[in-house]
Amino acid sequence: xxxxxxxxxxxxxxxxxxxxxxxxxxxxxxxxxxxxxxxxxxxxxxxxxxxxxxxxxxxxxxxxxxxxxxxxxxxxxxxxxxxxxxxxxxxxxxxxxxxxxxxxxxxxxxxxxxxxxxxxxxxxxxxxxxxxxxxxxxxxxxxxxxxxxxxxxxxxxxxxxxxxxxxxxxxxxxxxxxxxxxxxxxxxxxxxxxxxxxxxxxxxxxxxxxxxxxxxxxxxxxxxxxxxxxxxxxxxxxxxxxxxxxxxxxxxxxxxxxxxxxxxxxxxxxxxxxxxxxxxxxxxxxxxxxxxxxxxxxxxxxxxxxxxxxxxxxxxxxxxxxxxxxxxxxxxxxxxxxxxxxxxxxxxxxxxxxxxxxxxxxxxxxxxxxxxxxxxxxxxxxxxxxxxxxxxxxxxxxxxxxxxxxxxxxxxxxxxxxxxxxxxxxxxxxxxxxxxxxxxxxxxxxxxxxxxxxx
Amino acid sequence: xxxxxxxxxxxxxxxxxxxxxxxxxxxxxxxxxxxxxxxxxxxxxxxxxxxxxxxxxxxxxxxxxxxxxxxxxxxxxxxxxxxxxxxxxxxxxxxxxxxxxxxxxxxxxxxxxxxxxxxxxxxxxxxxxxxxxxxxxxxxxxxxxxxxxxxxxxxxxxxxxxxxxxxxxxxxxxxxxxxxxxxxxxxxxxxxxxxxxxxxxxxxxxxxxxxxxxxxxxxxxxxxxxxxxxxxxxxxxxxxxxxxxxxxxxx
Numbered sequence: 001x002x003x004x005x006x007x008x009x010x011x012x013x014x015x016x017x018x019x020x021x022x023x024x025x026x027x028x029x030x031x032x033x034x035x036x037x038x039x040x041x042x043x044x045x046x047x048x049x050x051x052x053x054x055x056x057x058x059x060x061x062x063x064x065x066x067x068x069x070x071x072x073x074x075x076x077x078x079x080x081x082x083x084x085x086x087x088x089x090x091x092x093x094x095x096x097x098x099x100x101x102x103x104x105x106x107x108x109x110x111x112x113x114x115x116x117x118x119x120x121x122x123x124x125x126x127x128x129x130x131x132x133x134x135x136x137x138x139x140x141x142x143x144x145x146x147x148x149x150x151x152x153x154x155x156x157x158x159x160x161x162x163x164x165x166x167x168x169x170x171x172x173x174x175x176x177x178x179x180x181x182x183x184x185x186x187x188x189x190x191x192x193x194x195x196x197x198x199x200x201x202x203x204x205x206x207x208x209x210x211x212x213x214x215x216x217x218x219x220x221x222x223x224x225x226x227x228x229x230x231x232x233x234x235x236x237x238x239x240x241x242x243x244x245x246x247x248x249x250x251x252x253x254x255x256x257x258x259x260x261x262x263x264x265x266x267x268x269x270x271x272x273x274x275x276x277x278x279x280x281x282x283x284x285x286x287x288x289x290x291x292x293x294x295x296x297x298x299x300x301x302x303x304x305x306x307x308x309x310x311x312x313x314x315x316x317x318x319x320x321x322x323x324x325x326x327x328x329x330x331x332x333x334x335x336x337x338x339x340x341x342x343x344x345x346x347x348x349x350x351x352x353x354x355x356x357x358x359x360x361x362x363x364x365x366x367x368x369x370x371x372x373x374x375x376x377x378x379x380x381x382x383x384x385x386x387x388x389x390x391x392x393x394x395x396x397x398x399x400x401x402x403x404x405x406x407x408x409x410x411x412x413x414x415x416x417x418x419x420x421x422x423x424x425x426x427x428x429x430x431x432x433x434x435x436x437x438x439x440x441x442x443x444x445x446x447x448x449x450x451x452x453x454x455x
Numbered sequence: 456x457x458x459x460x461x462x463x464x465x466x467x468x469x470x471x472x473x474x475x476x477x478x479x480x481x482x483x484x485x486x487x488x489x490x491x492x493x494x495x496x497x498x499x500x501x502x503x504x505x506x507x508x509x510x511x512x513x514x515x516x517x518x519x520x521x522x523x524x525x526x527x528x529x530x531x532x533x534x535x536x537x538x539x540x541x542x543x544x545x546x547x548x549x550x551x552x553x554x555x556x557x558x559x560x561x562x563x564x565x566x567x568x569x570x571x572x573x574x575x576x577x578x579x580x581x582x583x584x585x586x587x588x589x590x591x592x593x594x595x596x597x598x599x600x601x602x603x604x605x606x607x608x609x610x611x612x613x614x615x616x617x618x619x620x621x622x623x624x625x626x627x628x629x630x631x632x633x634x635x636x637x638x639x640x641x642x643x644x645x646x647x648x649x650x651x652x653x654x655x656x657x658x659x660x661x662x663x664x665x666x667x668x669x670x671x672x673x674x675x676x677x678x679x680x681x682x683x684x685x686x687x688x689x690x691x692x693x694x695x696x697x698x699x700x701x702x703x704x705x706x
Contacts, residue, residue: 396544397549397558398529399537400537401532401618403561410546410553410557414546
């Protein structure tokens with residue numbers, strides 16, 4: 001006897017979904033964004049969902065996250081609750097300008113763009129596309145490339161909104177901006193948001209992104225963020241991934257840096273069932289400096305995958321990647337980091353390190369550092385280590401009376417601290433420090449107000 | 456009162472027997488020096504007493520009348536055993552303060568005492584730092600990270616002073632120390648000396664014993680104690696070297 005199983009064709013599903021909902025998608029967005037959809041969906045049709053045959057997704061079975069039961073919503077979002085009743089960031093002393101995204105959409109769609117000190121603009125991207133079209137048009141979807149990931153095209157085809165940040169020339173934002181991505185729904189849901197951050201010459205800002213889930217449904221997020229850092233700008237992005245383990249997150253960040261700009265990104269992945277972080281950096285201007293850091297602490301059956309590509313397209317730029325992970329239980333993951341030094345990128349200074357600790361025999365990590373060097377005067381180094389905790393250090397601590405469990409925790413905590421210590425928003429750093437500590441102890445480590453709804 | 460009794464101890468590392476029937480008895484209040492040429496088994500002895508995971512193929516070790524070998528390293532520490540490491544371990548990211556506070560409070564808890572308050576702990580640190588003349592900034596750093604050889608050794612004595620062990624085992628704490636550091640290390644050991652405590656000082660050279668005067672000197676050779684005596688034995692070894700011991704043992 002044979003059974004015929006109807007295969008769920010993910011690509012076909014999205015193509016149909018797009019055609020059926022095109023007008024609803026457009027009406028919930030802005031012409032400027034709508035203009036890009038046709039090309040994007042064609043690109044997606046051509047490329048399809050990335051397969052494990054592709055080098056870029058070698059270790060990630062991405063098909064599994066496209067659950068046929070995920071609903072997608074494009075119409076007016078009905079939010080039947082007051083968001084402030086259920087969500088309030090409880091980090092003490094974290095004084096930020098707060099922006100909420102709910103299910104990938106700007107929470108208060110009708111809200112006009114906000115103007116902060118120094119002419120800094122924040123608000124909904126769809127709104128900005130209407131109110132500041134000349135600026136959005138110049139940058140929207142030009143850093144994002146589908147070359148490395150067709151899911152970016154999928155996002156461009158469907159994304160209706162997200163966060164817009166504009167730092168005019170010389171603007172300095174004192175208070176960090178905090179974007180809270182909340183997923184909350186009565187059914188399983190897929191969301192695709194689109195962010196655009198522009199830092200003009202000499203401007204400076206710190207942005208914090210927190211991902212939360214507030215209902216136990218299965219969620220999938222396919223989000224794209226484009227960042228432009230003009231000459232001499234200074235941009236700092238911290239991202240905290242803390243969704244429940246029934247959720248999947250595909251996050252694509254594209255960063256373009258001009259001369260003498262400095263950008264720090266720090267991604268801390270604490271929870272989330274399936275996490276894929278793509279980070280594409282192009283150093284376009286001489287003397288630009290990039291720091292891409294990440295910390296992932298995974299247990300149970302979590303899968304965490306960081307894919308980084310730093311493209312040195314100009315001379316005299318420096319980049320540093322530091323990714324550290326602690327994998328427990330059957331958790332698995334991957335780190336794939338590439339440094340490209342193009343032919344003209346002389347005096348490139350690039351460094352990459354990926355260090356992993358595996359706590360069990362079943363935990364797995366695939367680490368692939370790659371260098372593509374076409375210039376002849378460069379300084380590039382990379383290193384990858386995967387191992388267990390240092391037995392000598394364990395014995396040293398135990399010989400002083402520190403119990404084995406506590407000694408392990410101290411070592412893991414110390415291992416993680418190198419990354420945590422480089423979060424530049426102090427109250428956030430203290431909170432992450434605490435969350436990491438609790439996470440390593442196996443205690444619930446979500447922000448308090450989120451915990452009750454998780455798992 | 457007898458504190459430690461090691462009887463016919465045999466330890467094997469990678470199929471090679473290192474301790475070949477080692478015997479030693481240490482009473483409270485005593486200082487024992489164990490000397491011997493390289494490769495005689497001195498560090499193996501220290502490691503097995505502190506709880507390193509080594510293969511014991513025979514013999515027993517009683518500490519205060521109880522089987523020591525079945526206890527975990529942390530349990531031994533709680534019962535008062537301290538090992539001063541020959542090569543102290545660097546632990547990047549673990550601060551000295553956090554490390555010592557955890558250790559001190561674990562020991563206190565095992566004695567049924569309340570953890571020290573932050574201010575009492577810092578006070579204790581200050582007091583002991585003076586004792587070992589350790590650079591104040593070192594305790595703000597990660598455990599042993601970037602410490603010079605001498606600083607690492609002083610740090611061992613500092614930790615010992617903080618933890619106030621009953622039985623201190625110092626594994627070549629004098630190696631690589633200049634004369635000033637040597638004096639400080641010895642001073643730390645001597646300050647701890649009391650009727651209730653004992654020390655085993657493992658050393659290659661006699662010069663440490665100018666500062667820490669031992670009650671007994673034992674010569675370890677090829678996994679066994681081949682000669683015991685008082686402090687004059689150390690002077691004899693200094694003068695004549697180890698060759699005559701080897702010849703005697705071989706004969």
